[in-house]
Amino acid sequence: MHEVNASLASAIELGTPLVLAAMGGLVNLRGGIVNIGLEGKMLTGAFVGVLVSWKVGDPWLATLCAGLAGALVAIPFTLVITRLRANEIIVGLGFNVLVAGLIGYLLPVAFGIYGSLNPEGLRGLPDLTIPLLDRVPILKALSGQTVLTYLALASIPATAWFLRRTTAGIRLRAAGEDADAARSAGIDPLAWRDLSTLIAGFFAGLAGAQLSIGIVNLFTVGMTAGRGYIALAAFYFGAARAWPTATAAFLFALVDAIQVRLPGNDLPPQVGDMLPYIAVVAALTVVAIGRRRRERLVEAT
Numbered sequence: 001m002h003e004v005n006a007s008l009a010s011a012i013e014l015g016t017p018l019v020l021a022a023m024g025g026l027v028n029l030r031g032g033i034v035n036i037g038l039e040g041k042m043l044t045g046a047f048v049g050v051l052v053s054w055k056v057g058d059p060w061l062a063t064l065c066a067g068l069a070g071a072l073v074a075i076p077f078t079l080v081i082t083r084l085r086a087n088e089i090i091v092g093l094g095f096n097v098l099v100a101g102l103i104g105y106l107l108p109v110a111f112g113i114y115g116s117l118n119p120e121g122l123r124g125l126p127d128l129t130i131p132l133l134d135r136v137p138i139l140k141a142l143s144g145q146t147v148l149t150y151l152a153l154a155s156i157p158a159t160a161w162f163l164r165r166t167t168a169g170i171r172l173r174a175a176g177e178d179a180d181a182a183r184s185a186g187i188d189p190l191a192w193r194d195l196s197t198l199i200a201g202f203f204a205g206l207a208g209a210q211l212s213i214g215i216v217n218l219f220t221v222g223m224t225a226g227r228g229y230i231a232l233a234a235f236y237f238g239a240a241r242a243w244p245t246a247t248a249a250f251l252f253a254l255v256d257a258i259q260v261r262l263p264g265n266d267l268p269p270q271v272g273d274m275l276p277y278i279a280v281v282a283a284l285t286v287v288a289i290g291r292r293r294r295e296r297l298v299e300a301t
Contacts (some may be wrong), residue, residue: 007257008141012149013215015253017042017207020025020154021231022238022249023159024203029240030163031196032176032189036092037077040099041070041201041222045208047103047117048221054119063125063148063209070200070205073099076102078197082190093164097227103222118218146214147204155203160242172196204228226277233280237287256281 013055021038028035045066055064077095080086108114124145142149163169168176174182175192207227212219230252238245256276 003263006140010257012141014256015250016149016152017210017227018231018249018253019246021204022234022245023155024200025231026235026240026245028196028200030176031172031193033193033197034088035200036089037095038204038231040096041204042075042190042208042224042228043099045070045205046212047219049209049213050117053123053213057123059123059125059213066209067202067205070201074197074201078194082193116220122217124217148210148214156242156246174262230280233284237283252276252279
């Protein structure tokens with residue numbers, strides 16, 4: 001039971017950045033943009049979170065700044081796509097490479113270090129203990145997490161409610177689904193697409209803060225390790241719906257948590273590292289097969 005609780009707690013911790021990034025990416029997708037640049041925005045948030053916490057000594061302010069940094073770098077990203085009509089896939093991939101390269105350049109130039117920023121006395125986000133819950137088997141995995149974990153959990157119903165029950169959410173979906181119809185209804189689709197990208201950037205920045213000052217208390221250039229792409233896979237797996245998307249994100253995180261605890265005596269560590277990405281590929285394959293079967297049924301009728 002202890003091992004099960006430990007694995008679940010680890011999965012929730014590791015799933016927090018995936019859920020945050022996936023919720024932002026889902027909103028962005030509903031707004032009409034496939035955000036391949038989540039990885040770069042997460043890395044930006046992770047770097048700014050460590051930098052602000054180090055210089056100011058306030059992890060709460062650092063978390064807010066990480067989210068704002070993610071939204072800030074999302075501005076040129078979205079304008080290139082919506083105003084210059086650049087290909088969103090190419091822009092996203094280029095953005096990820098640019099952010100990683102820029103931060104990798106700043107570390108030795110500004111701080112005289114290479115690869116990682118691990119200042120002494122760095123204050124990370126505290127773990128919050130929920131009274132009584134920490135004594136209940138299974139549910140105790142929810143206790144002792146950072147505030148970002150509870151924000152990620154709250155973002156799931158909030159995102160579903162926002163997209164389906166609010167005027168702003170309906171307008172955002174209209175902008176993403178049919179720009180011409182949105183214009184005829186007096187909706188500016190480009191403005192709503194830009195807004196959805198800023199939301200995605202803010203959530204991705206928070207996801208980065210969870211990685212750097214919520215889990216490990218340091219920053220490394222490669223610390224996102226493809227999690228932005230896993231978040232992308234999660235909302236595709238969930239068909240751009242909040243609850244299935246979050247479920248997929250936590251399942252991927254659970255695979256990641258389990259592989260950390262696998263005995264590594266007989267297998268190279270690279271095999272375990274591959275498991276979360278194998279799970280992503282398998283999940284997307286299942287989704288593609290299911291979609292193709294539905295298309296064939298429609299064609300047959």
